[in-house]
Amino acid sequence: xxxxxxxxxxxxxxxxxxxxxxxxxxxxxPTDAGAVRDVIAKSLAKEPLTEAExxxxxxxxxxxxxxxxxxxxxxxxxxxxxxxxxxxxxLYIGNNCVNDCAYCGFRAGNPAAIRRTLDVAEIxxxxxxxxxxxxxxxxxxxxxxxxxxxxxxxxxxxxVYAVKEGQGEIRRVNIxxxxxxxxxxxxxxxxxxxxxxxxxxxxxxxxxxxVHPPGTRKSDYLWRLDALDRAYExxxxxxxxxxxxxxxxxxxxxxxxxxxxxxxxxxxxxxxxTISFPRLRPASGVQLDARWxxxxxxFKRLVAILRLSVxxxxxxxxxxxxxxxxxxxLGFGVSQIDAGSRIELGGYTEAGDAQQQxxxxxxxxxxxxxxxxxxxxxxxxxxxxxxxxxACYRLGRTGExxxxxxxxxxxxxxxxxxxxxxxxxxxxxxxxxTTRQLGERLIQQNLAVMPxxxxxxxxxxxxxxxxxxxxxxxFS
Numbered sequence: 001x002x003x004x005x006x007x008x009x010x011x012x013x014x015x016x017x018x019x020x021x022x023x024x025x026x027x028x029x030p031t032d033a034g035a036v037r038d039v040i041a042k043s044l045a046k047e048p049l050t051e052a053e054x055x056x057x058x059x060x061x062x063x064x065x066x067x068x069x070x071x072x073x074x075x076x077x078x079x080x081x082x083x084x085x086x087x088x089x090x091l092y093i094g095n096n097c098v099n100d101c102a103y104c105g106f107r108a109g110n111p112a113a114i115r116r117t118l119d120v121a122e123i124x125x126x127x128x129x130x131x132x133x134x135x136x137x138x139x140x141x142x143x144x145x146x147x148x149x150x151x152x153x154x155x156x157x158x159x160v161y162a163v164k165e166g167q168g169e170i171r172r173v174n175i176x177x178x179x180x181x182x183x184x185x186x187x188x189x190x191x192x193x194x195x196x197x198x199x200x201x202x203x204x205x206x207x208x209x210x211v212h213p214p215g216t217r218k219s220d221y222l223w224r225l226d227a228l229d230r231a232y233e234x235x236x237x238x239x240x241x242x243x244x245x246x247x248x249x250x251x252x253x254x255x256x257x258x259x260x261x262x263x264x265x266x267x268x269x270x271x272x273x274t275i276s277f278p279r280l281r282p283a284s285g286v287q288l289d290a291r292w293x294x295x296x297x298x299f300k301r302l303v304a305i306l307r308l309s310v311x312x313x314x315x316x317x318x319x320x321x322x323x324x325x326x327x328x329x330l331g332f333g334v335s336q337i338d339a340g341s342r343i344e345l346g347g348y349t350e351a352g353d354a355q356q357q358x359x360x361x362x363x364x365x366x367x368x369x370x371x372x373x374x375x376x377x378x379x380x381x382x383x384x385x386x387x388x389x390x391a392c393y394r395l396g397r398t399g400e401x402x403x404x405x406x407x408x409x410x411x412x413x414x415x416x417x418x419x420x421x422x423x424x425x426x427x428x429x430x431x432x433x434t435t436r437q438l439g440e441r442l443i444q445q446n447l448a449v450m451p452x453x454x455x456x457x458x459x460x461x462x463x464x465x466x467x468x469x470x471x472x473x474x475f476s
Contacts, residue, residue, distance in 0.1 A: 016225060036065050036069070040069065085384045086389070103246075137170070137388065157191040246293045258309045261310050278318055300328070321368060383445075421463060
């Protein structure tokens with residue numbers, strides 16, 4: 001383990017916890033069916049896996065064992081999250097950037113990129129358009145630039161929360177932005193952010209150095225790896241990690257994510273709230289290295305293995321992926337997806353319902369450009385509950401307390417009723433007639449299997465109020 005310097009900018013006891021040679025040894029080991037089934041059994045008991053146990057699943061390649069891993073991931077997803085899928089949308093605030101990441105269309109060295117930062121009025125217009133579609137959760141995305149200070153990010157968050165359009169409001173604002181120091185994290189926390197995401201991109205040191213040129217802010221591997229430790233120390237108790245699959249061996253990156261989650265749990269008694277696993281997509285001026293691109297079959301494996309490795313961590317599958325891939329992978333452990341996404345600056349008002357086919361305006365090319373209503377309808381047709389719920393965050397059930405609720409399985413008793421009420425809001429206020437019909441049918445199906453009692457009566461009352469009155473945001 002390589003210890004960091006004693007620089008005060010890092011977290012207490014900061015270290016590089018990625019055991020690169022150890023990962024290599026684990027991935028070189030042979031595996032057998034008995035070991036794979038023992039690891040699956042541990043996961044189905046809702047116990048997080050170690051790096052060595054995760055490697056056992058990664059090394060299993062026979063079709064029979066891979067299918068057993070898929071079946072276990074489906075079962076675990078059902079046991080922990082039920083049939084809920086949380087929906088959100090990204091909102092790009094600014095794409096100015098001082099970094100020169102080899103895989104990114106917004107990198108500083110791409111002269112074709114169209115630079116823009118939304119002002120307050122433009123942010124308000126974007127949020128209004130999103131609320132008119134029915135969104136309740138956003139993730140704000142920022143480049144890394146001196147102009148995007150913690151105060152700038154916090155002001156953007158407050159601007160978003162202040163926009164109210166008819167029955168619409170944004171109830172949770174998450175952040176995807178560059179690592180901050182302790183004071184910066186405290187500043188954005190005070191603005192009421194939800195989850196703060198910092199993706200390591202790749203946990204492989206040599207690859208990290210190759211795709212993040214020296215002299216740029218992002219070239220400091222340890223500063224980035226330590227970011228969420230500083231966030232926890234500064235009071236941000238909901239954080240998200242991620243890797244960009246396609247930069248290096250996907251099996252190594254899975255071990256990196258598991259190691260990161262275990263590190264946070266060991267140090268703060270609380271792992272990441274979410275894990276993201278985007279695949280590289282075409283982008284302006286970017287040449288992809290075909291050696292490490294992840295096939296659909298391997299992508300399914302990595303999603304299933306991550307689900308089994310971190311049973312209680314939310315897993316985010318983005319609109320980078322085409323619709324048919326997303327539809328298949330929902331059953332493998334995914335708990336959150338974006339919908340109706342536009343990643344052009346100003347795209348929700350200026351691009352309409354079609355992806356703007358000007359790659360220079362996008363960080364990368366999207367794979368799924370369906371509208372929110374189309375995605376909701378598909379989820380309903382597949383018997384998922386589309387959820388816009390934000391109750392836990394606003395009632396303080398976050399961080400370590402969220403884990404205390406989630407680990408025993410109690411969260412299902414809270415989440416399904418809250419998911420159904422937010423779905424009812426969407427059906428009444430925004431859905432197309434076809435989507436509303438599908439949704440009403442699914443609500444009745446879920447009520448029919450819910451045990452009679454006070455909890456069910458309260459839920460039925462809240463659903464009735466939403467349909468017959470202007471009351472909204474009813475949750476427990």
